[in-house]
Amino acid sequence: MLVKAIYKDIYESLLSSLRSGEYPYQSFIPPESHLVEKFQCSHNTVRRALAMLAQQGYVHPVHGKGVRVTYLAHERAPFELGGLETFAEAAQRNRLDTVTEVPVFEEVACDERLAVDSGFPEGAGLWHLKRVRRIDGKALILDDNYFLQQAVPGLTREIAEKSVFAYLEGPLGMHVAMSKRTVTVEPVGEDDERYLDLEGFDCLAVVTNHVFDSEGLMFEYTRSRHRPDYFSFSTVAMRDVR
Amino acid sequence: MLVKAIYKDIYESLLSSLRSGEYPYQSFIPPESHLVEKFQCSHNTVRRALAMLAQQGYVHPVHGKGVRVTYLAHERAPFELGGLETFAEAAQRNRLDTVTEVPVFEEVACDERLAVDSGFPEGAGLWHLKRVRRIDGKALILDDNYFLQQAVPGLTREIAEKSVFAYLEGPLGMHVAMSKRTVTVEPVGEDDERYLDLEGFDCLAVVTNHVFDSEGLMFEYTRSRHRPDYFSFSTVAMRDVR
DNA sequence: GCCGATTTGTCCGTATGTATC
DNA sequence: CGATACATACGGACAAATCGG
Numbered sequence: 001m002l003v004k005a006i007y008k009d010i011y012e013s014l015l016s017s018l019r020s021g022e023y024p025y026q027s028f029i030p031p032e033s034h035l036v037e038k039f040q041c042s043h044n045t046v047r048r049a050l051a052m053l054a055q056q057g058y059v060h061p062v063h064g065k066g067v068r069v070t071y072l073a074h075e076r077a078p079f080e081l082g083g084l085e086t087f088a089e090a091a092q093r094n095r096l097d098t099v100t101e102v103p104v105f106e107e108v109a110c111d112e113r114l115a116v117d118s119g120f121p122e123g124a125g126l127w128h129l130k131r132v133r134r135i136d137g138k139a140l141i142l143d144d145n146y147f148l149q150q151a152v153p154g155l156t157r158e159i160a161e162k163s164v165f166a167y168l169e170g171p172l173g174m175h176v177a178m179s180k181r182t183v184t185v186e187p188v189g190e191d192d193e194r195y196l197d198l199e200g201f202d203c204l205a206v207v208t209n210h211v212f213d214s215e216g217l218m219f220e221y222t223r224s225r226h227r228p229d230y231f232s233f234s235t236v237a238m239r240d241v242r
Numbered sequence: 243m244l245v246k247a248i249y250k251d252i253y254e255s256l257l258s259s260l261r262s263g264e265y266p267y268q269s270f271i272p273p274e275s276h277l278v279e280k281f282q283c284s285h286n287t288v289r290r291a292l293a294m295l296a297q298q299g300y301v302h303p304v305h306g307k308g309v310r311v312t313y314l315a316h317e318r319a320p321f322e323l324g325g326l327e328t329f330a331e332a333a334q335r336n337r338l339d340t341v342t343e344v345p346v347f348e349e350v351a352c353d354e355r356l357a358v359d360s361g362f363p364e365g366a367g368l369w370h371l372k373r374v375r376r377i378d379g380k381a382l383i384l385d386d387n388y389f390l391q392q393a394v395p396g397l398t399r400e401i402a403e404k405s406v407f408a409y410l411e412g413p414l415g416m417h418v419a420m421s422k423r424t425v426t427v428e429p430v431g432e433d434d435e436r437y438l439d440l441e442g443f444d445c446l447a448v449v450t451n452h453v454f455d456s457e458g459l460m461f462e463y464t465r466s467r468h469r470p471d472y473f474s475f476s477t478v479a480m481r482d483v484r
Numbered sequence: 485g486c487c488g489a490t491t492t493g494t495c496c497g498t499a500t501g502t503a504t505c
Numbered sequence: 506c507g508a509t510a511c512a513t514a515c516g517g518a519c520a521a522a523t524c525g526g
Contacts, residue, residue, distance in 0.1 A: 005513065005514090006513080006514075011483070026458070032491070032492070042516060044513095045515080048514095050492095056483065059458070060454060060456075060458030061492065062458060062492080062522090063491080063492050063493065063521070064492060064493095066490095066491065068457065068458030070454055070458050070460070119314045176481055177481050177482075178479070178481065179479045180299050180476070180477075181476065181477055181479060182475065183425050183474070183475040183476075184447075184475075185446075185468075185470035186470065187470075201445065203444070205447075212312055214302075215310065216301070216304060216311075217268070226427075228445050231426060231427055233426075234422070234425075236420065236421070236423070237420070237421045239420065241298065247493085248494080273510055273511080274511070275510075284495060284497065286496070287494085287495060289512085290494090303510095303511065303512090304503090304504090304510095304511080305511050306503030306504035307503080307510070307511080308504095308510065308511080309510095
């Protein structure tokens, strides 16, 4: 795919128009027919771009009327999250003073209990890591990562201290495609007290993560324990699937 | 729309096949061409159904190879959530012994601070409710609801004690279409101590909710405070938008 | 209430490109 | 290289909802 697909161009063009305020919150964007004119493509291609915007909650189509803007300018900060990036990854990208420690780095076989929770087949060879994320010198996040060895060969503690993600997408040539996540809130445990700067909190936000590559293979199961005052998680829920 | 759209039929047919285990986890479902044969429709219609399944994280298409199943049987319970339903609504639907109390029911005008948080225009007429959700006799959830009066006329305390949702979709003929949500974890406050059975927890899971109707109008802004041991929130994140 | 113009929703058949095996 | 399978795009047709005259 040398040039980007047309529908993606239209999607991005419209999105930047929304962000610039060209089409204000709760107004209607130009109809399909105009967009077909503007972008010189078929109506199906426009519709695809509109469907993408709608799926993300940026616009909402109303039968017979038009496509209404549901994107509020000040959403940018809070709602831009909820993609594939973890808070830790976002923090690492934006700040300079993030550090990752890896107090546990071991090979394990998937036991029955882990197989049920993770979806890995029982007996599968796994890397098990504990990772502590420090931001501004404070230990805020504790990860328990399980990686399928077959899918992530050659993992080392040094790589884990930098970015496993970069290792996957770089040298290994993998592509992370999808992640299923569940957020819960759990009481602080022994490990949390040992590794995190809790400052009196007795609960943590816990994100349980099943990660799939571009071939649909589940290769990572991770539980991340976040100190509450540094945690936020956003998403859009639709009544009807499109 | 007298008969359901074809692509929805195909979506549901495939989904039930996935649930029945006909196409096991990590296997490939039949190719587009076969599905076109089976359902007697165009490949575009099949693709649309497949895109819906992919969007929900049930399958993942692999270029040149096929469409792989990423739906694990035991996901049903945890991952089926994350739709439009609140935990409270789900609980109310499944259990008989849920009770809602409405200690606060008042009319307010949207002030500047609320306008920024909610996205309602400043000065708009709102209903403000506090609602306590009891499950098995325990006060577990505290809601602060703000409804746009213009969109939800005739709201009463009695309605709020039963189901505002049922009132919207029944008598008012509205259709709830989309909800933008952010999950955070916050320390217990005065109101929480007053209204909830905290049992020693000093943090709560807080879901902030912007709700849109089928016309794309934002008519509800709600913050729900959940006791941690009764809270769970699931979603699927995709790397690329489709 | 009806009718026509506008606009979104669904579906089809076809053509071409690209990744995998 | 050919066969298979997914990806993108086009153009057309008809349905359904909305709105104004």
